Amino acid sequence: MPWIQLRISTSNEHAELIGDLLMEQGAVSITLEDGKDTPIFEPKLGETPLWKDTVVIALFDAETDLTPTVEFLQSMPILGQDMKYKIEQIEDKDWVREWMDNFHPIQFGKRLWICPSWRDIPDPEAVNVILDPGLAFGTGTHPTTALCLEWLDALDLTDKQVIDFGCGSGILAVAALKLGAGQVTGIDIDYQAIEASKANAERNQVADKLALYLPEDQPQNLQAEILVANILAGPLRELAPLIAERVQSGGKLALSGLLKEQAEELSSHYSQWFVMDEPAHKDDWSRLTGVRKSS
Numbered sequence: 412m413p414w415i416q417l418r419i420s421t422s423n424e425h426a427e428l429i430g431d432l433l434m435e436q437g438a439v440s441i442t443l444e445d446g447k448d449t450p451i452f453e454p455k456l457g458e459t460p461l462w463k464d465t466v467v468i469a470l471f472d473a474e475t476d477l478t479p480t481v482e483f484l485q486s487m488p489i490l491g492q493d494m495k496y497k498i499e500q501i502e503d504k505d506w507v508r509e510w511m512d513n514f515h516p517i518q519f520g521k522r523l524w525i526c527p528s529w530r531d532i533p534d535p536e537a538v539n540v541i542l543d544p545g546l547a548f549g550t551g552t553h554p555t556t557a558l559c560l561e562w563l564d565a566l567d568l569t570d571k572q573v574i575d576f577g578c579g580s581g582i583l584a585v586a587a588l589k590l591g592a593g594q595v596t597g598i599d600i601d602y603q604a605i606e607a608s609k610a611n612a613e614r615n616q617v618a619d620k621l622a623l624y625l626p627e628d629q630p631q632n633l634q635a636e637i638l639v640a641n642i643l644a645g646p647l648r649e650l651a652p653l654i655a656e657r658v659q660s661g662g663k664l665a666l667s668g669l670l671k672e673q674a675e676e677l678s679s680h681y682s683q684w685f686v687m688d689e690p691a692h693k694d695d696w697s698r699l700t701g702v703r704k705s706s
């Protein structure tokens with residue numbers, strides 16, 4: 412079905428009200444976009460901050476006459492006759508198909524490949540993870556996932572016990588198993604992540620070695636030789652005592668999901684329990700690694 416979209420430049424104060432009014436005018440969806448290049452990396456819990464210059468994008472059925480909607484918005488004092496807007500025709504595309512067409516097999520480190528389940532495997536001799544992320548985070552294209560995959564690839568995981576905190580699509584958990592881990596525990600707050608991890612483990616014939624839990628259900632005495640957690644700096648800080656408890660003495664830790672400027676502070680916090688290495692970086696993101704001290 413073809414669509415038209417109305418883009419209105421406004422401020423963070425008025426964006427939500429304009430979005431609500433456009434829904435009342437028959438828009439089928441509203442998207443808010445950064446009007447300039449001002450990224451918001453890690454909002455505080457419960458906050459949904461908007462950019463100072465925000466563009467409200469309203470999608471309408473292509474048959475809609477937008478003249479009355481534009482006139483109505485121009486009559487509002489917060490927009491007025493000078494309202495900056497644009498009307499665009501949207502090509503009718505199959506967005507899922509488009510995303511699938513753009514996701515290709517990627518190599519991480521020396522041995523590991525992440526291969527979308529709908530693609531051919533480029534190197535059958537490699538360690539191949541066949542992946543469909545479904546609705547969960549984790550395709551390998553994000554720098555934080557890439558940093559964790561490279562770390563796992565460089566370890567000898569043979570028969571090791573591994574914990575994947577914040578397992579998302581299960582990409583790290585399944586990669587660890589394909590790299591030889593004996594048993595992996597994946598934990599996530601999102602039930603869809605648990606489902607996606609289970610499906611990906613089955614796809615890779617390693618489901619019998621993957622235990623999955625919501626945080627409240629994880630076993631009390633759970634411990635592993637290796638723990639990887641790609642979450643965000645805030646939760647990683649809060650979870651630090653629990654994460655430390657989960658790693659055996661001499662065991663290895665990797666944390667990602669943190670920004671470069673957060674690396675030093677988080678590393679120093681974890682140094683209570685771990686001998687920390689220098690951080691590794693990719694784009695704006697970092698990975699911290701360390702070895703558990705004796706408790």
Ligand SMILES: C[S@@+](CC[C@H](N)C(=O)[O-])C[C@H]1O[C@@H](n2cnc3c(N)ncnc32)[C@H](O)[C@@H]1O
Nearest residue numbers: 548549556577578579599600601604641642646
């Ligand atoms: C950035 S994604 C990482 C997914 C995957 N491990 C990867 O590396 O691509 C973070 C995941 O952590 C989960 N998460 C966030 N806070 C969490 C918490 N406190 N405990 C467990 N999982 C959490 C999210 O639901 C999400 O699936």
